[in-house]
Amino acid sequence: MAKTAQNPVKSAETTFEVLDALKDLDGAGVTELAQHLGIPKSTVHNYLSTLEQEEYVVNRDGVYEVGLRFLELGAYARHREKLFEIAKPEVDRLAAETGELGNILVEEHGRGSYLYRARGDKAVQVKAHVGTRVPLHTTALGKAILAHMPAERVDAIVDRHGLGGEASKSISTRAELEQELADIRERGVAFDDEERLEGLRCVAAPVLNHDDEIIGAISVSGPTNRFRSDRFREELPQKVLEVANVIELNVTYS
Amino acid sequence: MAKTAQNPVKSAETTFEVLDALKDLDGAGVTELAQHLGIPKSTVHNYLSTLEQEEYVVNRDGVYEVGLRFLELGAYARHREKLFEIAKPEVDRLAAETGELGNILVEEHGRGSYLYRARGDKAVQVKAHVGTRVPLHTTALGKAILAHMPAERVDAIVDRHGLGGEASKSISTRAELEQELADIRERGVAFDDEERLEGLRCVAAPVLNHDDEIIGAISVSGPTNRFRSDRFREELPQKVLEVANVIELNVTYS
DNA sequence: ACCGCCTGTCCCAGATGTTTGAACAACTGT
DNA sequence: ACAGTTGTTCAAACATCTGGGACAGGCGGT
Numbered sequence: 316m317a318k319t320a321q322n323p324v325k326s327a328e329t330t331f332e333v334l335d336a337l338k339d340l341d342g343a344g345v346t347e348l349a350q351h352l353g354i355p356k357s358t359v360h361n362y363l364s365t366l367e368q369e370e371y372v373v374n375r376d377g378v379y380e381v382g383l384r385f386l387e388l389g390a391y392a393r394h395r396e397k398l399f400e401i402a403k404p405e406v407d408r409l410a411a412e413t414g415e416l417g418n419i420l421v422e423e424h425g426r427g428s429y430l431y432r433a434r435g436d437k438a439v440q441v442k443a444h445v446g447t448r449v450p451l452h453t454t455a456l457g458k459a460i461l462a463h464m465p466a467e468r469v470d471a472i473v474d475r476h477g478l479g480g481e482a483s484k485s486i487s488t489r490a491e492l493e494q495e496l497a498d499i500r501e502r503g504v505a506f507d508d509e510e511r512l513e514g515l516r517c518v519a520a521p522v523l524n525h526d527d528e529i530i531g532a533i534s535v536s537g538p539t540n541r542f543r544s545d546r547f548r549e550e551l552p553q554k555v556l557e558v559a560n561v562i563e564l565n566v567t568y569s
Numbered sequence: 570m571a572k573t574a575q576n577p578v579k580s581a582e583t584t585f586e587v588l589d590a591l592k593d594l595d596g597a598g599v600t601e602l603a604q605h606l607g608i609p610k611s612t613v614h615n616y617l618s619t620l621e622q623e624e625y626v627v628n629r630d631g632v633y634e635v636g637l638r639f640l641e642l643g644a645y646a647r648h649r650e651k652l653f654e655i656a657k658p659e660v661d662r663l664a665a666e667t668g669e670l671g672n673i674l675v676e677e678h679g680r681g682s683y684l685y686r687a688r689g690d691k692a693v694q695v696k697a698h699v700g701t702r703v704p705l706h707t708t709a710l711g712k713a714i715l716a717h718m719p720a721e722r723v724d725a726i727v728d729r730h731g732l733g734g735e736a737s738k739s740i741s742t743r744a745e746l747e748q749e750l751a752d753i754r755e756r757g758v759a760f761d762d763e764e765r766l767e768g769l770r771c772v773a774a775p776v777l778n779h780d781d782e783i784i785g786a787i788s789v790s791g792p793t794n795r796f797r798s799d800r801f802r803e804e805l806p807q808k809v810l811e812v813a814n815v816i817e818l819n820v821t822y823s
Numbered sequence: 824a825c826c827g828c829c830t831g832t833c834c835c836a837g838a839t840g841t842t843t844g845a846a847c848a849a850c851t852g853t
Numbered sequence: 854a855c856a857g858t859t860g861t862t863c864a865a866a867c868a869t870c871t872g873g874g875a876c877a878g879g880c881g882g883t
Binding site: 826828833843845846 | 860862866870
């Protein structure tokens with residue numbers, strides 16, 4: 316999985332370095348990009364003009380920016396995920412009924428990718444938007460996924476990405492992770508108690524296909540002051556599990 | 570605008586050819602892709618392994634597929650569009666109140682890119698999803714945009730992309746286009762009467778910034794049987810215009 | 824208006840990376 | 854067990870990318 320290409324096409328790598336820099340800088344000129352990347356500006360110019368020609372980058376009065384053609388590719392990639400199509404309406408319902416923020420996450424390359432986010436009427440404003448990628452062990456969604464993966468895949472992912480925590484409460488040893496995953500399997504749901512973001516709690520449930528393979532997870536998240544006692548420990552878990560079950564049924568018959 | 574790069578990085582072009590093919594084939598193996606592209610499979614393999622290493626492509630049991638990292642780039646590109654952030658809640662409202670399909674479109678590289686699509690409770694099922702790119706002159710949204718562009722930009726776009734119609738009713742001569750755009754400027758809204766899709770009508774309004782520059786357009790679309798007489802000619806246009814005005818106000822103060 | 828200074832763009836020769844067929848290994852289905 | 858797939862590797866030949874430098878155009882300052 317974590318294989319490195321034997322015969323990598325360096326220009327392809329550079330292409331994506333340019334795009335990533337364009338994203339990090341939130342749009343930039345040739346010179347600025349060249350300095351940021353540490354490569355000559357004539358080279359950067361070659362890449363940018365090629366990308367513009369292919370319509371993957373747009374030049375708005377002197378500033379190059381990531382183009383909407385990536386939205387085409389990205390929307391396609393999302394559309395291809397069975398889970399998205401099926402879970403979206405159910406997560407919309409989850410968000411509407413709880414008033415909170417509903418989420419869908421899937422694993423790819425050992426990381427979590429947010430497929431969708433539904434805002435209820437009281438939903439917290441979270442900076443991370445759709446497409447954001449996060450370490451699996453730092454969110455309830457990710458832990459719900461890890462809990463239902465074959466042990467060897469969990470090992471491979473931990474080996475590759477480590478257990479570096481974004482916040483203090485995060486899991487940081489293998490033993491802690493094992494214990495947590497066992498708890499999640501028993502309970503059926505995973506919790507996130509301000510592990511990734513201050514003041515934010517989250518309740519997640521895995522979504523399995525008919526062969527009991529994990530295909531993703533859904534969750535509701537909200538502020539600690541509304542996520543406490545019975546609502547956090549009983550009411551919301553039950554709700555999330557119910558929605559996950561509906562999704563699993565729909566996944567099976569499709 | 571339609572410039573071709575003087576010093577194109579051919580490998581970058583090839584990279585996107587591979588990705589496009591992956592999308593067209595909806596996932597494929599090395600050999601299949603190589604045949605589709607007419608290049609040796611060892612070359613294709615180099616690109617795919619590089620793309621996989623960079624996590625832009627994923628290999629699911631032998632089949633390479635477009636990865637969710639493009640969702641990250643795509644969501645970022647959309648997020649960067651001022652219009653999306655501001656217009657989304659209003660278009661949601663438009664869709665909810667009419668029960669139909671609400672849309673946001675912006676121009677890029679002389680084509681229209683759907684930024685967002687909101688489904689009301691009776692909304693028609695349309696195959697085109699977010700990110701889809703369409704010729705501007707074939708939709709009400711695109712015509713609303715063209716109608717408020719400087720004439721030279723309209724000329725440049727027509728020169729570049731032509732007036733090839735997807736359906737029989739489409740505009741096919743320059744004079745027809747000019748007339749249509751003048752009508753739209755006078756009326757304030759643009760109509761689409763089954764021009765692009767059979768049985769589908771659409772009412773669109775432009776969104777201008779405080780300098781009267783066009784930044785995009787919004788619309789509602791639905792089946793011909795619900796889009797007729799007064800509703801099509803009076804009620805919906807008024808509604809769409811009202812929403813567009815609200816968006817324009819919000820664009821100004823941001 | 825003039826002048827620096829800063830951009831983005833262009834060009835070409837040299838160096839580097841990319842391409843390619845062929846060979847191999849790993850599967851699949853018969 | 855076998856034939857016919859597939860994906861993967863390798864190294865040599867060559868096409869391509871790189872990168873310094875030169876150029877034009879724009880902007881702000883004096």
